[in-house]
Amino acid sequence: MPIAHVYLIEGRDEEKKERLIAEVTDAIHRAVDAPIDSVRVLIIEVPKEHFGIAGQSAKKRGR
Amino acid sequence: MPIAHVYLIEGRDEEKKERLIAEVTDAIHRAVDAPIDSVRVLIIEVPKEHFGIAGQSAKKRGR
Amino acid sequence: MPIAHVYLIEGRDEEKKERLIAEVTDAIHRAVDAPIDSVRVLIIEVPKEHFGIAGQSAKKRGR
Amino acid sequence: MPIAHVYLIEGRDEEKKERLIAEVTDAIHRAVDAPIDSVRVLIIEVPKEHFGIAGQSAKKRGR
Amino acid sequence: MPIAHVYLIEGRDEEKKERLIAEVTDAIHRAVDAPIDSVRVLIIEVPKEHFGIAGQSAKKRGR
Protein backbone atom coordinates (compact mmCIF):
# COMPACT_ATOMS: atom_id res chain seq x y z
CA MET A 1 0.00 0.00 0.00
CA PRO A 2 2.76 2.48 -0.80
CA ILE A 3 1.84 6.16 -1.04
CA ALA A 4 4.11 8.67 -2.79
CA HIS A 5 3.89 12.44 -2.57
CA VAL A 6 5.83 14.19 -5.31
CA TYR A 7 6.55 17.90 -4.74
CA LEU A 8 7.11 19.69 -8.05
CA ILE A 9 7.61 23.29 -9.10
CA GLU A 10 4.43 24.11 -11.02
CA GLY A 11 4.43 24.49 -14.76
CA ARG A 12 4.50 20.99 -16.26
CA ASP A 13 1.69 20.16 -18.69
CA GLU A 14 -0.94 17.58 -17.95
CA GLU A 15 0.57 14.91 -20.18
CA LYS A 16 3.88 14.99 -18.29
CA LYS A 17 2.09 14.76 -14.96
CA GLU A 18 -0.01 11.83 -16.14
CA ARG A 19 3.23 10.18 -17.21
CA LEU A 20 4.79 10.98 -13.84
CA ILE A 21 1.98 9.13 -12.06
CA ALA A 22 2.37 6.12 -14.35
CA GLU A 23 6.17 5.96 -14.12
CA VAL A 24 6.44 6.47 -10.36
CA THR A 25 3.73 3.86 -9.74
CA ASP A 26 5.56 1.40 -11.92
CA ALA A 27 8.89 2.15 -10.26
CA ILE A 28 7.44 1.43 -6.82
CA HIS A 29 5.79 -1.74 -8.08
CA ARG A 30 9.04 -3.06 -9.55
CA ALA A 31 11.25 -2.09 -6.62
CA VAL A 32 9.23 -3.40 -3.69
CA ASP A 33 6.76 -5.85 -5.31
CA ALA A 34 3.71 -3.81 -4.37
CA PRO A 35 0.66 -4.54 -6.55
CA ILE A 36 0.04 -1.69 -9.04
CA ASP A 37 -3.54 -1.38 -7.74
CA SER A 38 -2.35 -0.63 -4.22
CA VAL A 39 -0.11 2.32 -5.14
CA ARG A 40 -1.17 5.95 -4.69
CA VAL A 41 0.82 8.86 -6.12
CA LEU A 42 -0.04 12.46 -5.23
CA ILE A 43 1.51 15.37 -7.08
CA ILE A 44 1.78 18.48 -4.93
CA GLU A 45 2.56 21.47 -7.13
CA VAL A 46 4.45 24.31 -5.54
CA PRO A 47 4.62 27.79 -7.16
CA LYS A 48 8.12 29.02 -8.04
CA GLU A 49 7.98 31.65 -5.33
CA HIS A 50 7.27 28.97 -2.68
CA PHE A 51 10.09 26.58 -3.56
CA GLY A 52 13.28 27.62 -1.78
CA ILE A 53 16.70 26.41 -2.89
CA ALA A 54 19.77 27.54 -0.96
CA GLY A 55 17.83 30.33 0.71
CA GLN A 56 16.12 31.83 -2.34
CA SER A 57 12.89 31.02 -4.12
CA ALA A 58 13.12 29.36 -7.54
CA LYS A 59 11.44 32.50 -8.87
CA LYS A 60 14.19 34.77 -7.57
CA ARG A 61 16.83 32.39 -8.92
CA GLY A 62 15.28 32.82 -12.33
CA ARG A 63 13.85 29.37 -12.88
CA MET B 1 -0.75 18.39 20.16
CA PRO B 2 -1.81 16.10 17.31
CA ILE B 3 -1.65 17.48 13.76
CA ALA B 4 -3.59 15.83 10.93
CA HIS B 5 -3.11 16.45 7.22
CA VAL B 6 -5.99 15.20 5.12
CA TYR B 7 -5.31 14.83 1.39
CA LEU B 8 -8.56 15.03 -0.61
CA ILE B 9 -9.45 15.14 -4.29
CA GLU B 10 -10.77 18.66 -4.78
CA GLY B 11 -14.44 19.34 -5.32
CA ARG B 12 -16.15 19.10 -1.92
CA ASP B 13 -18.14 22.14 -0.87
CA GLU B 14 -17.15 24.31 2.07
CA GLU B 15 -19.76 22.89 4.42
CA LYS B 16 -18.42 19.35 4.01
CA LYS B 17 -14.88 20.51 4.61
CA GLU B 18 -15.89 22.44 7.73
CA ARG B 19 -17.57 19.25 8.91
CA LEU B 20 -14.43 17.27 8.06
CA ILE B 21 -12.35 19.50 10.32
CA ALA B 22 -14.86 19.15 13.16
CA GLU B 23 -15.25 15.38 12.84
CA VAL B 24 -11.55 14.55 12.49
CA THR B 25 -10.68 16.80 15.43
CA ASP B 26 -13.28 15.08 17.55
CA ALA B 27 -12.13 11.63 16.45
CA ILE B 28 -8.55 12.40 17.50
CA HIS B 29 -9.72 13.85 20.80
CA ARG B 30 -11.79 10.74 21.61
CA ALA B 31 -9.18 8.22 20.52
CA VAL B 32 -6.05 9.58 22.20
CA ASP B 33 -7.43 11.96 24.87
CA ALA B 34 -5.89 15.04 23.28
CA PRO B 35 -7.60 18.30 24.29
CA ILE B 36 -9.78 19.66 21.44
CA ASP B 37 -7.88 22.97 21.62
CA SER B 38 -4.57 21.32 20.90
CA VAL B 39 -5.64 19.61 17.65
CA ARG B 40 -4.77 21.00 14.20
CA VAL B 41 -6.35 19.62 10.99
CA LEU B 42 -5.09 20.75 7.58
CA ILE B 43 -6.97 19.87 4.42
CA ILE B 44 -4.71 19.60 1.39
CA GLU B 45 -6.82 19.54 -1.76
CA VAL B 46 -5.37 17.76 -4.75
CA PRO B 47 -6.76 18.27 -8.29
CA LYS B 48 -8.12 15.13 -9.99
CA GLU B 49 -5.27 15.12 -12.45
CA HIS B 50 -2.72 15.06 -9.60
CA PHE B 51 -4.17 12.17 -7.61
CA GLY B 52 -2.87 8.86 -8.97
CA ILE B 53 -4.58 5.56 -8.24
CA ALA B 54 -3.10 2.37 -9.65
CA GLY B 55 -0.96 4.32 -12.11
CA GLN B 56 -3.62 6.67 -13.52
CA SER B 57 -4.90 10.03 -12.38
CA ALA B 58 -8.40 10.18 -10.92
CA LYS B 59 -9.25 12.41 -13.87
CA LYS B 60 -8.27 9.76 -16.42
CA ARG B 61 -10.16 7.14 -14.46
CA GLY B 62 -13.29 9.26 -14.84
CA ARG B 63 -13.79 10.31 -11.23
CA MET C 1 -9.60 8.14 -1.77
CA PRO C 2 -8.77 10.38 1.18
CA ILE C 3 -5.42 9.91 2.88
CA ALA C 4 -4.79 11.23 6.40
CA HIS C 5 -1.42 11.59 8.09
CA VAL C 6 -1.69 12.02 11.84
CA TYR C 7 1.43 13.36 13.59
CA LEU C 8 1.47 12.35 17.26
CA ILE C 9 3.94 12.64 20.10
CA GLU C 10 5.01 9.05 20.74
CA GLY C 11 3.86 7.15 23.80
CA ARG C 12 0.27 6.05 23.18
CA ASP C 13 -0.41 2.33 23.50
CA GLU C 14 -1.39 0.17 20.57
CA GLU C 15 -5.06 0.02 21.50
CA LYS C 16 -5.40 3.80 21.39
CA LYS C 17 -3.67 3.97 18.04
CA GLU C 18 -5.90 1.24 16.61
CA ARG C 19 -8.85 3.25 17.84
CA LEU C 20 -7.38 6.40 16.30
CA ILE C 21 -7.27 4.71 12.89
CA ALA C 22 -10.87 3.53 13.25
CA GLU C 23 -12.24 6.86 14.47
CA VAL C 24 -10.44 9.07 11.97
CA THR C 25 -11.47 6.79 9.09
CA ASP C 26 -15.06 6.94 10.22
CA ALA C 27 -14.94 10.71 10.65
CA ILE C 28 -13.69 11.16 7.07
CA HIS C 29 -16.31 8.74 5.76
CA ARG C 30 -19.13 10.62 7.49
CA ALA C 31 -17.94 14.11 6.61
CA VAL C 32 -17.17 13.72 2.90
CA ASP C 33 -19.05 10.52 1.92
CA ALA C 34 -15.87 8.64 1.06
CA PRO C 35 -16.27 4.84 1.15
CA ILE C 36 -14.61 3.35 4.25
CA ASP C 37 -12.56 1.03 2.03
CA SER C 38 -10.97 3.92 0.20
CA VAL C 39 -9.62 5.69 3.29
CA ARG C 40 -5.97 5.46 4.39
CA VAL C 41 -4.76 6.74 7.77
CA LEU C 42 -1.05 6.86 8.59
CA ILE C 43 0.16 7.58 12.10
CA ILE C 44 3.54 9.28 12.17
CA GLU C 45 4.94 9.14 15.69
CA VAL C 46 7.32 11.89 16.68
CA PRO C 47 9.58 11.60 19.77
CA LYS C 48 9.05 14.26 22.44
CA GLU C 49 12.38 15.83 21.69
CA HIS C 50 11.41 16.28 18.01
CA PHE C 51 8.04 17.96 18.54
CA GLY C 52 8.48 21.70 18.97
CA ILE C 53 5.84 23.90 20.56
CA ALA C 54 6.47 27.64 20.83
CA GLY C 55 10.18 27.16 20.24
CA GLN C 56 10.86 24.33 22.70
CA SER C 57 10.59 20.57 22.36
CA ALA C 58 7.76 18.83 24.19
CA LYS C 59 10.50 17.06 26.16
CA LYS C 60 11.99 20.32 27.42
CA ARG C 61 8.49 21.60 28.26
CA GLY C 62 8.05 18.56 30.48
CA ARG C 63 5.39 16.69 28.54
CA MET D 1 20.40 17.90 2.89
CA PRO D 2 17.63 19.14 5.17
CA ILE D 3 14.20 19.73 3.64
CA ALA D 4 11.61 21.91 5.39
CA HIS D 5 7.92 22.11 4.56
CA VAL D 6 6.25 25.16 6.06
CA TYR D 7 2.42 25.07 6.19
CA LEU D 8 0.98 28.59 6.29
CA ILE D 9 -2.48 30.10 6.13
CA GLU D 10 -2.54 31.88 2.79
CA GLY D 11 -2.45 35.64 2.54
CA ARG D 12 1.16 36.72 3.16
CA ASP D 13 2.70 38.84 0.42
CA GLU D 14 5.57 37.65 -1.71
CA GLU D 15 8.21 39.65 0.13
CA LYS D 16 7.37 37.98 3.45
CA LYS D 17 7.47 34.56 1.88
CA GLU D 18 10.84 35.27 0.25
CA ARG D 19 12.06 36.34 3.67
CA LEU D 20 10.60 33.17 5.20
CA ILE D 21 12.64 31.02 2.82
CA ALA D 22 15.82 32.98 3.61
CA GLU D 23 15.33 32.97 7.39
CA VAL D 24 14.33 29.30 7.72
CA THR D 25 17.24 28.23 5.51
CA ASP D 26 19.63 30.23 7.64
CA ALA D 27 18.15 28.88 10.87
CA ILE D 28 18.66 25.28 9.70
CA HIS D 29 22.20 26.07 8.55
CA ARG D 30 23.12 27.58 11.92
CA ALA D 31 21.47 24.92 14.05
CA VAL D 32 22.70 21.73 12.39
CA ASP D 33 25.71 22.90 10.32
CA ALA D 34 24.10 22.01 7.00
CA PRO D 35 25.56 23.91 4.03
CA ILE D 36 23.18 26.67 2.83
CA ASP D 37 23.26 25.19 -0.67
CA SER D 38 21.92 21.86 0.51
CA VAL D 39 18.79 23.24 2.19
CA ARG D 40 15.35 23.14 0.57
CA VAL D 41 12.35 25.04 1.98
CA LEU D 42 8.86 24.51 0.58
CA ILE D 43 5.99 26.77 1.54
CA ILE D 44 2.63 25.04 1.37
CA GLU D 45 -0.15 27.61 1.57
CA VAL D 46 -3.43 26.47 3.00
CA PRO D 47 -6.66 28.50 2.52
CA LYS D 48 -8.32 29.74 5.73
CA GLU D 49 -11.20 27.35 5.28
CA HIS D 50 -8.80 24.38 5.14
CA PHE D 51 -6.80 25.15 8.28
CA GLY D 52 -8.55 23.71 11.32
CA ILE D 53 -7.77 24.89 14.85
CA ALA D 54 -9.59 23.29 17.77
CA GLY D 55 -12.26 21.84 15.47
CA GLN D 56 -13.05 24.93 13.40
CA SER D 57 -11.51 26.41 10.28
CA ALA D 58 -9.50 29.61 10.64
CA LYS D 59 -12.14 31.18 8.39
CA LYS D 60 -14.97 30.33 10.77
CA ARG D 61 -12.88 31.56 13.70
CA GLY D 62 -12.63 34.91 11.99
CA ARG D 63 -8.94 34.96 11.15
CA MET E 1 14.17 19.98 -7.99
CA PRO E 2 11.48 17.36 -7.42
CA ILE E 3 11.21 15.82 -3.96
CA ALA E 4 9.37 12.55 -3.41
CA HIS E 5 8.28 11.12 -0.07
CA VAL E 6 7.41 7.43 -0.24
CA TYR E 7 5.40 6.06 2.69
CA LEU E 8 5.92 2.32 3.05
CA ILE E 9 4.90 -0.31 5.55
CA GLU E 10 8.16 -1.30 7.24
CA GLY E 11 9.79 -4.63 6.55
CA ARG E 12 11.54 -4.36 3.17
CA ASP E 13 15.25 -5.16 3.14
CA GLU E 14 17.88 -2.56 2.41
CA GLU E 15 18.51 -3.76 -1.14
CA LYS E 16 14.87 -3.21 -2.12
CA LYS E 17 14.85 0.23 -0.58
CA GLU E 18 18.06 1.19 -2.39
CA ARG E 19 16.40 0.01 -5.59
CA LEU E 20 13.27 2.01 -4.74
CA ILE E 21 15.34 5.20 -4.49
CA ALA E 22 17.04 4.48 -7.83
CA GLU E 23 13.84 3.55 -9.68
CA VAL E 24 11.69 6.41 -8.37
CA THR E 25 14.46 8.93 -9.13
CA ASP E 26 14.74 7.60 -12.64
CA ALA E 27 10.97 7.63 -13.14
CA ILE E 28 10.78 11.30 -12.13
CA HIS E 29 13.73 12.16 -14.37
CA ARG E 30 12.13 10.47 -17.39
CA ALA E 31 8.63 11.85 -16.82
CA VAL E 32 9.34 15.50 -16.18
CA ASP E 33 12.90 15.98 -17.53
CA ALA E 34 14.34 16.84 -14.13
CA PRO E 35 18.12 16.28 -13.89
CA ILE E 36 18.91 13.13 -11.88
CA ASP E 37 21.15 15.20 -9.58
CA SER E 38 18.28 17.45 -8.56
CA VAL E 39 15.94 14.67 -7.39
CA ARG E 40 15.47 13.80 -3.71
CA VAL E 41 13.59 10.66 -2.58
CA LEU E 42 12.77 10.10 1.09
CA ILE E 43 11.44 6.78 2.32
CA ILE E 44 9.24 7.13 5.37
CA GLU E 45 8.68 3.72 6.93
CA VAL E 46 5.51 3.21 8.87
CA PRO E 47 5.05 0.27 11.27
CA LYS E 48 2.18 -2.11 10.43
CA GLU E 49 0.22 -0.95 13.42
CA HIS E 50 0.39 2.67 12.22
CA PHE E 51 -0.79 2.12 8.65
CA GLY E 52 -4.59 2.15 8.49
CA ILE E 53 -6.50 0.68 5.57
CA ALA E 54 -10.29 0.87 5.58
CA GLY E 55 -10.35 1.62 9.30
CA GLN E 56 -7.98 -1.08 10.54
CA SER E 57 -4.23 -1.21 10.89
CA ALA E 58 -2.31 -3.41 8.47
CA LYS E 59 -1.25 -5.38 11.55
CA LYS E 60 -4.85 -6.16 12.52
CA ARG E 61 -5.64 -7.06 8.91
CA GLY E 62 -2.87 -9.65 9.08
CA ARG E 63 -0.38 -8.14 6.68
Add this chain to the structure above:
Amino acid sequence: MPIAHVYLIEGRDEEKKERLIAEVTDAIHRAVDAPIDSVRVLIIEVPKEHFGIAGQSAKKRGR
Protein backbone atom coordinates in the same frame (compact mmCIF):
# COMPACT_ATOMS: atom_id res chain seq x y z
CA MET F 1 -0.43 29.04 13.21
CA PRO F 2 2.49 27.99 11.01
CA ILE F 3 3.61 24.36 11.14
CA ALA F 4 7.04 23.31 9.90
CA HIS F 5 8.20 19.77 9.21
CA VAL F 6 11.96 19.46 8.96
CA TYR F 7 13.27 16.26 7.34
CA LEU F 8 16.82 15.50 8.49
CA ILE F 9 19.24 12.65 8.03
CA GLU F 10 19.47 11.08 11.48
CA GLY F 11 22.53 11.48 13.63
CA ARG F 12 22.42 14.96 15.14
CA ASP F 13 22.61 15.13 18.91
CA GLU F 14 19.74 16.33 21.05
CA GLU F 15 21.24 19.75 21.72
CA LYS F 16 21.44 20.56 18.01
CA LYS F 17 17.87 19.44 17.48
CA GLU F 18 16.64 21.53 20.40
CA ARG F 19 18.47 24.45 18.84
CA LEU F 20 16.90 23.65 15.44
CA ILE F 21 13.42 23.91 16.97
CA ALA F 22 14.27 27.24 18.61
CA GLU F 23 15.92 28.77 15.54
CA VAL F 24 13.29 27.67 13.00
CA THR F 25 10.48 28.88 15.28
CA ASP F 26 12.16 32.23 15.61
CA ALA F 27 12.81 32.49 11.87
CA ILE F 28 9.11 31.91 11.12
CA HIS F 29 8.10 34.40 13.80
CA ARG F 30 10.36 37.09 12.37
CA ALA F 31 9.52 36.50 8.71
CA VAL F 32 5.73 36.32 8.84
CA ASP F 33 4.85 37.94 12.19
CA ALA F 34 3.37 34.75 13.62
CA PRO F 35 3.30 34.70 17.44
CA ILE F 36 6.00 32.39 18.85
CA ASP F 37 3.33 30.49 20.80
CA SER F 38 1.45 29.56 17.64
CA VAL F 39 4.39 27.92 15.86
CA ARG F 40 4.89 24.15 15.69
CA VAL F 41 8.11 22.53 14.42
CA LEU F 42 8.33 18.79 13.85
CA ILE F 43 11.65 17.10 13.15
CA ILE F 44 11.28 13.97 11.05
CA GLU F 45 14.52 12.01 11.16
CA VAL F 46 15.28 9.82 8.18
CA PRO F 47 17.94 7.06 8.33
CA LYS F 48 20.83 7.44 5.86
CA GLU F 49 19.65 4.48 3.86
CA HIS F 50 16.22 6.11 3.38
CA PHE F 51 17.38 9.51 2.14
CA GLY F 52 17.96 9.43 -1.61
CA ILE F 53 20.09 12.03 -3.39
CA ALA F 54 20.50 11.79 -7.14
CA GLY F 55 19.29 8.19 -7.17
CA GLN F 56 21.42 6.81 -4.32
CA SER F 57 20.90 6.69 -0.59
CA ALA F 58 23.05 8.95 1.57
CA LYS F 59 24.44 5.73 3.07
CA LYS F 60 25.65 4.44 -0.30
CA ARG F 61 27.11 7.87 -1.09
CA GLY F 62 29.18 7.60 2.07
CA ARG F 63 27.59 10.30 4.17
